[in-house]
Each structure stands twice: as C-alpha cells, then as structure tokens.
Amino acid sequence: MHKRRLFAHLAAVGLFALVAGQAPVFAQSQTPDALVRQVSSEVIDSVKADKTIQAGxxxxxxxxxEAKVLPHVNFQRMTASAVGRYWRQASPEQQERLQAEFKTLLVRTYSGALTQVHDQTIELRPMRSKPDDTEVVVRTEVKGRGDTIQLDYRLEKQPEGWRIYDVNVLGVWLVENYRNSFAQEISANGIDGLIAKLVERNKAAAAKASAKS
Structure with missing residues (x-):
C-alpha cells in the first residue's frame, strides 16, 4: 500500500500513536475496545460537523x-520502537528532539488527511484477550465509500488507562514502517542526521501549509 494512502486511511479515523502526555481520568475505567470506539467516533463526528475542517x-x-487523539497514545514508546536499536545510543537530548520532530511530522501528515473524512463508520471485531492482559490488539473495520479498511490497534495498560502505541493498516504496522526508513537514515548519517531530516520535512510541510492559507 502506498505510504501516503496509508497515512490518509489512518487519519480518516483519527487514530495514531503519537504522544507521552497524560490520558484523561475517565479513560482509567474504559476497556481498550471502548476507548478505540470512543476516540474514532468523536473525531469523525467533529470533522463531519465542521465545514472549516472539511475545507482544510x-x-x-x-x-x-491534539484534543481528541494525542492524550490516548504513548508517543515515547512509539518513537523508541520506530528508532529501534539506535534508541539506546541516543543521548537524552537526542531522544527528546526525535520525539518532538516525530510528533510534529505525524500530526501534520494525519491532520492534512482528515479532510478526506466523509461517511466513514467504524465497526469493532470481537476481542481476543483475557481480563488480566496488559497488552492487547483491538481489531476494527472502517466502512464507507470504497473498500472496507481493516485497522488493528496495539494498546498497553498504564496506570492512567489504556494507551495506543501502534496501528496496523491492511497488514502494515506503522512502527515497523518507520523503523525501516529510520534505520537507513541513521546508518547513513547518524542519529543527528535523522533529526535533521525530520526537521527538514517539518519545515517544508509548514511552508506548504502557510502558502495555502
């Protein structure tokens, strides 16, 4: 599946793993599948109700x-997993910069694709987990115009509630997808080279967005 199309499908349901902030208190008592359903529905409904969002x-x-999605995901774990074995080689400052630039990159990418939301609905598939599991996979299907899209979410149980840390779209896990490209960049130019590459991409995206406004 083409990377841009992958990003668009993820954005269409408003879920991606991006942040290390605190989840709302009410999430502590939610089951993981209920959390996925709630966040998906809130984002889709918000986009459908706001013409300015639909206009871009x-x-x-x-x-x-920022308000609906980021509080429910573990960005630190996702960044560390995407960087892979190089994460431990990074200094605390480099880790912080990687997280910040990775967050900016994905927020802009997914936010831009949210304008594609039209009549999508989400259906949850039966859960395959035990009550005492601390990591689960929630499987869903997004239905609307075009083919049905299969989306799977990996979640971990934290003291503040369930947090999303990876997403699978049609067989492609997001973390794995980035791990491959990040490893190539680090191998060629080091950790600072990856940071510089992310900074460059974010500046280009910001400039493009400003030109359209």
Missing amino acids: DIRKIMALV
Whole structure:
C-alpha cells in the first residue's frame, strides 16, 4: 500500500500513536475496545460537523487532533520502537528532539488527511484477550465509500488507562514502517542526521501549509 494512502486511511479515523502526555481520568475505567470506539467516533463526528475542517483549516484540524487523539497514545514508546536499536545510543537530548520532530511530522501528515473524512463508520471485531492482559490488539473495520479498511490497534495498560502505541493498516504496522526508513537514515548519517531530516520535512510541510492559507 502506498505510504501516503496509508497515512490518509489512518487519519480518516483519527487514530495514531503519537504522544507521552497524560490520558484523561475517565479513560482509567474504559476497556481498550471502548476507548478505540470512543476516540474514532468523536473525531469523525467533529470533522463531519465542521465545514472549516472539511475545507482544510490546518490549525483547526491540528487542534482537533491534539484534543481528541494525542492524550490516548504513548508517543515515547512509539518513537523508541520506530528508532529501534539506535534508541539506546541516543543521548537524552537526542531522544527528546526525535520525539518532538516525530510528533510534529505525524500530526501534520494525519491532520492534512482528515479532510478526506466523509461517511466513514467504524465497526469493532470481537476481542481476543483475557481480563488480566496488559497488552492487547483491538481489531476494527472502517466502512464507507470504497473498500472496507481493516485497522488493528496495539494498546498497553498504564496506570492512567489504556494507551495506543501502534496501528496496523491492511497488514502494515506503522512502527515497523518507520523503523525501516529510520534505520537507513541513521546508518547513513547518524542519529543527528535523522533529526535533521525530520526537521527538514517539518519545515517544508509548514511552508506548504502557510502558502495555502
């Protein structure tokens, strides 16, 4: 599946693993599948109800993502997994910069694709987990215009509630997808080279967004 199409499908349901902030208190008592259903529904409903988001208002879209999606995901774990074995080689400052730039990259990418939301609905498939599991996979299907999209979410149980840390779209796990490209960049140019590459991509995306506004 083409990478841009992958990003668009993820954004269409408003879920991706991006942040290390605190999840809302109410999430502590939620089951993982209920959390996925809630966040998906809230994002889809918000986009459908706001014509400025549908028209591509990037600031409003990013605000929606920050408010509805980011509090429910573990960005630190996702970044560390994407960087892979090189994560331990990175200094605390490099780790912090990687997290910040990776977050900016994905927020902009997914926010831009949210304008593609139209009549999508999400259906949860039966859970295959035990009550005492601390890591689970929630399997869902997104239905609407075009083919049905299979989306799977990996979640971990934290003191503040369930947190998403990876997403699978049609057989492609997001962390694995980035791990391959990140490893190539680090191998060629080091950890600072990867940071510089992410900074470059984020500046280009910001400039493009400003030109459209």
